[in-house]
Amino acid sequence: MISKTTIAKILDSAQIVDVISDFVSLRRRGANYTACCPFHNEKTPSFSVSPSKGIYKCFGCGKAGNSVNFIMEHEHLSYVEALRFLGRKFGIEVEDREESEAEVQQRLRSESLLVVSEFARDFYTNALWTSQKGRAVGLSYFKERGFSEETIKKFQLGWSPEGRDGSMSAAALRAGFKKEFIVASGLGIERENTGELADRFYDRVMFPIHSLTGRVIAFGGRTLRTDKSVAKYINSPESDIYSKSRSLYGIFFAKSSIARLQKCYLVEGYTDVISLVQSGVDNVVASSGTSLTSEQVRLIRRFAPQVTILYDSDAAGIKASLRGIDMLLEEGLQVKVVLFPDGEDPDSYARKNTPAQLKDYLEKSERDFIEFKIELLSADADKDPIKRRQLINEVVTSIAVIPDAITRAVYIEECSIKLRFEQNLLAREVNKLRKVRHPYASGGRADDFREPVNPVQIPDLDTGDQLPQFVKNIYCEPAEKELLYYLLKFGELPLYGKDEEIQSTITVSQFILAELQNDELEFQNLLYKNLFEEYYKVRELNQDEIQRHFTNHTDPGIVDLVTSILIQEHSLNIKQFLAALIPEEKVLSLVVPKAIMVYKAKITSIAYQELRDELVKTPSDNYERQSELMNQLQTLMSVRNMLSKELNRLTI
Ligand code: ZN
Numbered sequence: 001m002i003s004k005t006t007i008a009k010i011l012d013s014a015q016i017v018d019v020i021s022d023f024v025s026l027r028r029r030g031a032n033y034t035a036c037c038p039f040h041n042e043k044t045p046s047f048s049v050s051p052s053k054g055i056y057k058c059f060g061c062g063k064a065g066n067s068v069n070f071i072m073e074h075e076h077l078s079y080v081e082a083l084r085f086l087g088r089k090f091g092i093e094v095e096d097r098e099e100s101e102a103e104v105q106q107r108l109r110s111e112s113l114l115v116v117s118e119f120a121r122d123f124y125t126n127a128l129w130t131s132q133k134g135r136a137v138g139l140s141y142f143k144e145r146g147f148s149e150e151t152i153k154k155f156q157l158g159w160s161p162e163g164r165d166g167s168m169s170a171a172a173l174r175a176g177f178k179k180e181f182i183v184a185s186g187l188g189i190e191r192e193n194t195g196e197l198a199d200r201f202y203d204r205v206m207f208p209i210h211s212l213t214g215r216v217i218a219f220g221g222r223t224l225r226t227d228k229s230v231a232k233y234i235n236s237p238e239s240d241i242y243s244k245s246r247s248l249y250g251i252f253f254a255k256s257s258i259a260r261l262q263k264c265y266l267v268e269g270y271t272d273v274i275s276l277v278q279s280g281v282d283n284v285v286a287s288s289g290t291s292l293t294s295e296q297v298r299l300i301r302r303f304a305p306q307v308t309i310l311y312d313s314d315a316a317g318i319k320a321s322l323r324g325i326d327m328l329l330e331e332g333l334q335v336k337v338v339l340f341p342d343g344e345d346p347d348s349y350a351r352k353n354t355p356a357q358l359k360d361y362l363e364k365s366e367r368d369f370i371e372f373k374i375e376l377l378s379a380d381a382d383k384d385p386i387k388r389r390q391l392i393n394e395v396v397t398s399i400a401v402i403p404d405a406i407t408r409a410v411y412i413e414e415c416s417i418k419l420r421f422e423q424n425l426l427a428r429e430v431n432k433l434r435k436v437r438h439p440y441a442s443g444g445r446a447d448d449f450r451e452p453v454n455p456v457q458i459p460d461l462d463t464g465d466q467l468p469q470f471v472k473n474i475y476c477e478p479a480e481k482e483l484l485y486y487l488l489k490f491g492e493l494p495l496y497g498k499d500e501e502i503q504s505t506i507t508v509s510q511f512i513l514a515e516l517q518n519d520e521l522e523f524q525n526l527l528y529k530n531l532f533e534e535y536y537k538v539r540e541l542n543q544d545e546i547q548r549h550f551t552n553h554t555d556p557g558i559v560d561l562v563t564s565i566l567i568q569e570h571s572l573n574i575k576q577f578l579a580a581l582i583p584e585e586k587v588l589s590l591v592v593p594k595a596i597m598v599y600k601a602k603i604t605s606i607a608y609q610e611l612r613d614e615l616v617k618t619p620s621d622n623y624e625r626q627s628e629l630m631n632q633l634q635t636l637m638s639v640r641n642m643l644s645k646e647l648n649r650l651t652i
Pocket of ligand 1: 060
């Protein structure tokens with residue numbers, strides 16, 4: 001926890017140009033600075049930094065934000081870590097909330113476990129390179145697999161010897177490590193009767209598992225015996241420093257290339273990762289034995305929006321894993337699939353082919369996951385109606401978890417063609433499932449693409465159900481965001497341009513507030529509502545200062561939202577004006593009332609829908625309630641028509 005005062009101090013001192021110029025060479029152009037974007041590959045600069053607004057934006061890849069966002073993005077740090085980073089740079093003391101005695105103990109304990117693990121890593125690598133059996137069995141195994149010495153060293157592969165004398169635990173004790181930590185790290189096991197320490201890993205080749213920052217947190221060990229009574233792989237148990245569900249094998253080595261290439265390959269085992277990296281494919285990780293968890297997915301998403309899963313050709317294995325993949329979609333990742341030829345896995349394919357052939361294969365065989373799923377499951381669905389129903393259910397399940405509305409719509413369209421299933425029905429099935437899955441979910445993400453607004457269209461939902469709040473949010477969101485756009489960009493300008501004959505004394509922000517208050521309207525999206533309300537608290541500042549206030553806000557959600565609004569050159573309505581090259585501030589008298597109108601039309605539509613649903617549910621013998629509802633519907637209908645006429649008049 002960092003206090004708000006400290007955050008404000010950091011944001012104040014961390015001038016955007018000072019922060020960014022540590023990483024990127026900026027060139028002055030007018031009031032701003034430009035550079036080649038550090039977040040995507042480009043030859044001509046489209047990355048722009050505005051010292052006055054304290055924000056950066058890239059017109060190529062769309063990345064934007066303030067100093068803290070830049071550090072988070074560039075250094076792959078969390079919000080708090082980025083604040084600490086900037087605090088250090090600008091000499092601002094970032095107070096740690098007083099650690100309790102228990103927390104201090106916990107921290108020291110974790111550090112002790114890490115040190116034991118690193119001792120073990122050195123012990124195992126030493127055994128691999130210097131002991132006779134290590135070289136004869138372990139090292140020659142790795143070499144047979146085609147790993148170069150450089151690769152073996154990079155991944156810190158090792159050998160765990162057998163026998164009490166060669167025991168890792170004994171060596172650790174001799175080196176002064178406490179028994180307690182050797183046991184807690186999972187590397188040593190205390191014998192019940194004698195209290196002696198035995199090694200968990202012996203007579204195995206060793207794969208250390210690294211944390212995101214490169215510390216060794218666990219090991220996987222593979223036996224080379226053919227004896228079936230011995231488990232082929234064993235892994236460190238969970239410990240204070242190792243959580244299986246939150247670790248990905250290879251992430252430390254892969255993270256920067258995943259971020260650079262905006263894509264992560266996902267494979268099954270340690271050797272798949274190592275072989276691919278040796279063949280020049282660096283952006284690869286493995287979930288190492290466990291099925292993928294949502295924490296692992298979020299870890300990947302910190303670095304890239306796309307995951308490509310590499311499958312060997314075992315059909316049963318693929319089918320078993322399909323459900324797990326929905327989790328990737330659910331986290332908003334784009335998911336692709338590469339299927340290897342019969343009998344090959346990523347490791348064997350990488351060994352048999354040149355790096356160029358491998359890259360070529362990965363590129364050419366990559367396919368969209370949902371499309372792949374349809375093909376995989378439709379093999380015998382053609383003639384069997386029950387199987388066909390199952391197939392459609394499967395596809396609907398996958399589409400329904402995708403958070404982005406536009407992506408869902410695109411999939412619905414494509415899949416309706418592939419499945420030969422009517423698009424509306426498919427959309428309806430998806431909506432039904434979404435309602436079940438996310439009854440209380442908040443609105444779409446702030447960066448959701450804005451849909452073109454069709455003001456008097458009633459949302460397409462099943463009748464007979466309540467409109468869930470999240471539908472209201474999603475439905476109203478573009479209109480609400482449009483109003484915030486006018487507030488943040490032009491709130492303190494007069495509504496009617498200076499050239500107007502009648503000088504208006506009302507500002508854009510006053511007009512919007514009055515209109516909403518008259519009709520007792522409130523924003524549906526909570527974040528938008530907070531921003532809206534705070535705007536009216538800082539309104540006495542000038543427009544630039546207001547923008548700075550929000551781009552340097554201590555709430556990162558507000559910063560994200562505001563920068564995404566500010567980097568839009570024009571509102572959607574205004575885009576149509578671009579051709580005519582009329583400056584936006586000249587048409588405020590037209591577009592702001594229109595934005596209000598669109599918003600009201602949306603609210604009305606929702607009210608209309610709700611009444612209609614209630615009418616459907618009202619028992620047919622309750623005439624009184626029915627006629628009451630009919631009257632209200634009629635009123636709303638006329639409001640809708642009025643709004644619609646008004647909108648047509650305002651249509652530009
Ligand atoms: Zn960029």
